[in-house]
Amino acid sequence: MEKGSLYSHKRTFYLAISSTCFCILFLSFNPRETIQVSIYLTATTLFGLYIATRYSLEEQIDLLVWMYGIVIILSIIFAVLPPRYGIESGVHLGAFRGIYTHKNIFGRIMIPGAILFLLRAMSAKKDKLILWTAVIVSVIMLVLCRSTTALINYLMMLSTFFIYRTFRWRYEVMVPSILGIATIGGSFLIWLAENAETLLKSVGKDATLSGRTDFWPFLWEMIYKRPQLGYGFGAFWNPNPYGGGPNTYIVRAAGWEVPSAHNGFIELLLTLGIVGFSMYVIGFTINLIKAIRFTRNSYTIESLWPLLFLTYNILANISESGLFEQNSIFWVLYTTICFSFVSLPRKYSRT
Template identity: 30%
Template sequence: MRVDSLGTASGPTISWRVIECWGASISIFLQAGAFLPLILSDADGTLSESAKSMLRLPCFPVYAFTIVILIRNFPQFLTALRRNLIVPLILVLPFLSTLWSIAPPTTLRRAIGLLFCVLLSYVLAIRFTPRQLLFLLFVTLGTCSVLSVVISLVSPALASMPDGAMRGVFIHKNVLGWYAALTILVATAVLIDGTLGLRRTAFIVLAAGVICLASSGSMTAIIATSVAYCLIGFYSLLQRSSSIGRVVIVLFFIQLSLGILISLHEFLVPALEALGKDATLTGRVPLWELVDREISDRWFLGYGYQAFWTTANPEATHMWLKLGWPAPHAHNGYRDILLSFGITGMIPFVLMLPQAIRRGAVLHCHDTQYGWLWLNVLTIMILVMNLTESIFFVQNDAIFILFTAAIIMFSLYAPVVSLSRSPPRQAPSRGVASGLQIS
């Protein structure tokens, strides 16, 4: 017999669903790195070793919540594992990389943190529909954006970087920009969806997100937001088109994207130089040149999961001396995958992405009841952000958790939609024939 509430015979009861919703929301908030890192950091946003140790403590309640929910929903968890074997395979790689890592203890410790983050992604995927997850993010990220605006008015010194850029409740202006971009996407999705009945609140959250985005000055976030609105138009048009029309739209979009990427590669730096802007992309271009050399030295297996960017690595120290600043990562998620796992890790990751994007598009076009638009946009938006930032395979990071949750969700629901569209078979009931219990 399964107990669906907690409490005593004479006292109040709390349903497990309430625990799941509050636990998921608080977990996302903690993994976003709001408030606590800001309070513990110095004026310039740096964290001491003792502060970093203290920041690990809030992760343990998140890990405990994740384990409890997965144990209670173990059959659904197994279903999620079976329906996308690439995600568990990629999750094993960080642990395997300890065998060739240049810093095995660091790799193992960070691999454990990544494991729990991906397990939290499974919790979000199996216990929430896309629209329910949209509501959780709307509340959580909306709160962060609104509070960032409030704190910037009440305590400008606390909410600002030394250069005057706004960082809000986060430790750095770029982090504020990333979550402001996600807030804008989520608020826009709530406005488009209309079923949540939060249009007035959504306008407030959207305004707060725009203020945070503009005040942070994060070009990565601004570009990602622009891409997100283009993708909203693309997916909306895709849903309204016929089968042949969808093929034409997809081909046109792919060609346009490739053309833009080639143009940026060829003409971005000369254009920035002509405009008198920083042609190095804030030091990223010389960093990428040095990183590419290191990747070529260990192109097959890499240096081990997150082992390269450590003080114990002489190659990283030599690179920092050349650059004149201690780069914490490659500022490119794809390059950091190669640094960690080499081509061995990049191949399954690249194979997973087209499959996830295709499944998400199919769900958006044929399964309209759950609201798949924002998850499709989120997935590609994060892919774009990783062109100039490193978010892939980052432990205790809400953005990577959401990215992985989206991919798992696509895998979970896509087979059900395929069966329901097959004429010879009777459409299975949602969540029962598929092995899911989404309430």
């Protein structure tokens, strides 16, 4: 494709996104809240852009490893020193939450850290002992936080890490290997579906995912009422202060103060409707293809990171909301990875 044609397509795509955002702003259920959230979201996106343009992929991973190292140290301090803020009280008594406000938040944020420590530990020429210690400590913390979802997601990410390494094999070896893995994985998923209720009960959970699926049908009802462009950024859960809002119905129907959809895809439909959701899916698919190509054509362990994070971004949003959120480390990492594909260094490519 010629450059002029490429730029024309990009310009059309970004114009469509801008037009959609403009419509969402003025058709929002709560325009004031939408404007405020949009400003925060723009700032979060620009921060991701800055990291992508300022640092190489290897430097980004180094920064994240340092960040997660600080998180581990501070979390231990918060858990050990009085008043032991890092340990949950009340309903989740004894669960580890570190420097975060809830054990599930800690588990969700810590999983990328555990994966990054593993990537760096496998490739580092020095400080291997420290890095492997960080891997072990982060896994122990995931167990101590007692978040079943976080532990399952980590095990799934660990599995995908080894699966994605097969993408670098020769086609005559890679294709049969992937087919074999897909067959085994499909059989396992069928078995899992048939025994889901028993397995969930064994870990103290139920088929409703701790009550999440109970109110999802009510959220779908609200989506059907404004399917095209949704309710606007931040408008659904923060309704117009002068009257009741759409979340009032959800609270009454669910019987408790539901703070979010607890599903990133449903949340995105509530926020941006089918139009915005479709644009996100298109953008995500494009970046996923780029990540697969990058993994296939590179030779370093670290170059698996973009594909691993995009995979985790899907897993994490099955039972939690955070696919498209302001002031979120996950949106920063997503935008950083997306913008990084524009200028990834040649040293990651095979020669």
